[in-house]
Amino acid sequence: MKYCNICKRHVEPVKSSLRWKWLILSAFTVVGWIPYVIYHVYFKKEDQCPQCQENQLSKLSPEERALNKKKRELRKAKRAEQLGEGKDDFEDNTLAVYTDETDELLKKADIEFEKGYGDKAVKLIDKALVIYDEEDEVAESFPIYKKKARYLYQSGRNDEAWELYNFMYSKCDSQRKLLAQLFDEKRKMLEFEGKYSGAIREAVMAKIYYDWYYLDLDRGDEIDYEWTEDETFDELAKKADKEKRWAEARDILVEAYDDLENLDFPVVNKKVHTLLRK
Secondary structure, three states, X not given: OEEXXXXXXXXXXXXXXXXXXXXXXXXXXXXXXXXXXXXXXXXXXXXXXXXOOOOOEEOOOHHHXXXXXXXXXXXXXXXXXXXXOOOOOXXXXXXXXXXXXXXXXXXXXXXXXXXXXXXXXXXXXXXXXXXXXXXXXXXXXXXXXXXXXXXXXHOOOHHHHXXXXXXXXXXXXXXXXXXXXXXXXXXXXXXXXXXXXXXHHHHHHHHHHHHHHHHHOOOHHHOOOOOOXXXXXXHHHHHXXXXXXXXXXXXXXXXXXXXXXXXXHHHHHXXXXXXXXX
């Protein structure tokens, strides 16, 4: 169902039919009527209102848009309140409490990196990782891997950084919270490289996993089901010159969010990727 802005009501759209006056007119042109028919069938055919035969349709009515806007504002206010109280579930420092030895190694790594010694910093991080690699505590080691990937990347060792991201993905398994952070890290790196279409795809994956995690916490009322609250997507789409494609991708994602818990991630992800590659 869509809302017809002419009839001021919800309708079941139908595909537009050939406009005969244009067909007749084109038949008397030098080009002829065949290109018009091909253009209409393959490119121009649009949804239209079955009552007024116009294509002035939108997903929501003005009243529904106003209600959604109010809900978004309430969710933003609630999140701001939670952040102010230190309840952000996605901060690195909530994931682990390290031993004194590990903390010391990480501090030394930070100092070396600030001095410009990226290779030394990475070696110190590797020493810190040994403790957690042996125990296979992925939730605790994850922030250290993130730090290592960032240092590799900022030291010009891009290929190694991406290899590490793939390794991190294999360790995260189905832990939605960690996967969300991982995709967000990849988004940052691609944005830094100026690969904005890729950054959008990673941001989409991050949001889906974050929202699944919200469902796990029984906090579904805080999810942005309309994909309009985070300005990151619009900014990246503008930089990538993919604003129209992103609008189409957003429609796919909003529809998929009607059943978020059972969202078919590979199918939705492929659809979004295909659109953004065009």
